[in-house]
Amino acid sequence: MNIDGVTTGIVLDHIQAGKSMQIYKLLELDKLSCSVAVVQNARSTKYGKKDIIKIDALIDLDLDVLGYVDSNITVDIIKDGKLIEKKHVALPEKLTNVIKCKNPRCITSTEQGIDQKFVLVDKENKVYRCCYCDVERKVQ
Amino acid sequence: MEKRNLIKISDLSAAEIDDMIALANDIIANPDDYAEACKRKKLATLFFEPSTRTRLSFEAAMLDLGGNVLGFSEASSSSVSKGESVADTIRVVGNYADIIAMRHPKEGAPAVAAAKSIVPIINAGDGGHFHPTQTLTDLLTISREKGRLSDLTVGLCGDLQFGRTVHSLIEAMLRYDNIKFVLISPEELKVPDYIIEKIKDAGAKYKEVTKMEDVMSELDILYMTRVQKERFFNEEDYVRLKDTYILDPEKMAMAKDDMIVMHPLPRVNEISVEVDSDPRACYFEQTLNGKFIRMALILTLLGLDKNGKKTA
Numbered sequence: 443m444n445i446d447g448v449t450t451g452i453v454l455d456h457i458q459a460g461k462s463m464q465i466y467k468l469l470e471l472d473k474l475s476c477s478v479a480v481v482q483n484a485r486s487t488k489y490g491k492k493d494i495i496k497i498d499a500l501i502d503l504d505l506d507v508l509g510y511v512d513s514n515i516t517v518d519i520i521k522d523g524k525l526i527e528k529k530h531v532a533l534p535e536k537l538t539n540v541i542k543c544k545n546p547r548c549i550t551s552t553e554q555g556i557d558q559k560f561v562l563v564d565k566e567n568k569v570y571r572c573c574y575c576d577v578e579r580k581v582q
Numbered sequence: 583m584e585k586r587n588l589i590k591i592s593d594l595s596a597a598e599i600d601d602m603i604a605l606a607n608d609i610i611a612n613p614d615d616y617a618e619a620c621k622r623k624k625l626a627t628l629f630f631e632p633s634t635r636t637r638l639s640f641e642a643a644m645l646d647l648g649g650n651v652l653g654f655s656e657a658s659s660s661s662v663s664k665g666e667s668v669a670d671t672i673r674v675v676g677n678y679a680d681i682i683a684m685r686h687p688k689e690g691a692p693a694v695a696a697a698k699s700i701v702p703i704i705n706a707g708d709g710g711h712f713h714p715t716q717t718l719t720d721l722l723t724i725s726r727e728k729g730r731l732s733d734l735t736v737g738l739c740g741d742l743q744f745g746r747t748v749h750s751l752i753e754a755m756l757r758y759d760n761i762k763f764v765l766i767s768p769e770e771l772k773v774p775d776y777i778i779e780k781i782k783d784a785g786a787k788y789k790e791v792t793k794m795e796d797v798m799s800e801l802d803i804l805y806m807t808r809v810q811k812e813r814f815f816n817e818e819d820y821v822r823l824k825d826t827y828i829l830d831p832e833k834m835a836m837a838k839d840d841m842i843v844m845h846p847l848p849r850v851n852e853i854s855v856e857v858d859s860d861p862r863a864c865y866f867e868q869t870l871n872g873k874f875i876r877m878a879l880i881l882t883l884l885g886l887d888k889n890g891k892k893t894a
Contacts, residue, residue, distance in 0.1 A: 452874060460807045549688040553667055556694055562774075574690025576776055 452503065454495040459483055461512055462475040462493035468507045468540065507533035510581060535562050537570060541579060549577035587696040587703045591714040591750045592819050596757045599721060602648030606722050619881060626679035627653035628671065630686040635847060636706050640683045643876035652679065657843040669698045678698045681884055701882040710744035716846050717750035718879060719872035724803060727864055727869065729843045732758040735800050739766040739827050740807035740852055742773040747846045749763060749777050751849050756784040763788040764797050768826050794827055798836035806845045806852050830854040844868055
């Protein structure tokens with residue numbers, strides 16, 4: 443399968459196989475006017491299989507979203523055909539409008555127009571806590 | 583002065599709580615000195631969920647400070663019934679009042695209000711989450727009845743899962759030295775994990791038990807709570823759990839002579855009326871203390887002294 447290389451743009455590499463579409467949606471890549479390639483189940487020497495997303499432009503990326511979905515993802519910034527920066531993401535300390543609180547008693551379940559805010563409370567077990575109701579959510 | 587809110591008890595430092603208790607004690611000793619401290623000031627009591635006791639306590643507090651009160655006592659008599667958001671309601675009411683006390687069935691609603699309000703917001707209870715003014719009431723009561731807030735074994739009994747008074751009280755007591763918690767509840771109504779984590783993080787001692795009789799003799803304070811029907815989605819669970827613990831004279835006989843019994847009220851069956859005449863029962867004094875500490879809180883958040891002058 444051939445997909446053009448990126449001359450100037452971003453490559454999201456080492457995405458856990460099957461998670462690329464989640465990232466595609468969370469980053470709202472469907473709203474971009476440039477070319478975006480989503481490669482699923484590519485061969486990976488490290489993980490066996492992986493997903494890759496290629497974006498044919500240098501855009502601002504929400505690295506917190508990437509860190510939340512999969513902290514193994516690498517972000518390659520490419521300019522004029524050369525890799526100029528490789529970024530590693532981490533599980534973010536705060537999440538805003540990435541996940542929703544599932545507590546039916548939480549104000550976020552009814553109030554319109556407020557941000558869904560979470561803070562990381564347990565890095566090892568990937569547990570976040572809602573800033574409004576304090577109910578915790580484990581990241582899958 | 584920067585706008586202050588009271589959303590959760592940890593919004594106040596231990597020193598601020600001590601100051602507020604001292605102020606409440608001064609108000610109790612010299613009520614006339616404070617009779618005009620809030621003259622021409624208005625408190626709005628926005629009760630999206632009914633609670634006559636808490637609302638009246640806030641209103642009595644403001645009236646005793648010489649101020650005025652306005653507001654509503656249930657959501658059906660406000661614009662909320664027309665679909666208005668908390669944020670919009672608060673923006674509007676902030677134009678009419680100097681300070682707002684709000685109760686809301688949704689957890690975190692006062693935090694949303696505080697973010698939008700131009701006047702101080704007091705959380706008068708948000709669902710099963712926090713109820714910081716009850717905690718201030720409890721601290722004032724413990725301080726007056728026991729003469730200290732440290733070196734105490736505190737038994738908390740009943741609905742410890744949804745009982746917000748319990749969560750706030752634990753958080754507040756963790757700041758004092760040598761506090762041991764004895765958590766008495768059925769398995770289904772145990773203290774949530776995030777509160778247990780806070781106890782552990784603070785290095786305080788605690789134990790969880792299901793039988794009251796096993797621990798009565800250890801306690802300096804027994805804090806009873808009601809199993810609240812409105813917190814259950816399932817009527818069957820409520821019926822099954824509501825009468826798990828009933829404090830009666832037999833159980834009181836197992837307790838220390840100087841143990842005190844507290845309850846945020848209203849009670850249903852969890853304390854038999856025979857206990858009311860026991861000198862260790864202090865739940866009615868507790869409600870009176872609630873008014874005095876709310877007077878101290880209103881003055882503190884408005885930044886006013888007893889003469890109605892702005893403090894530094």
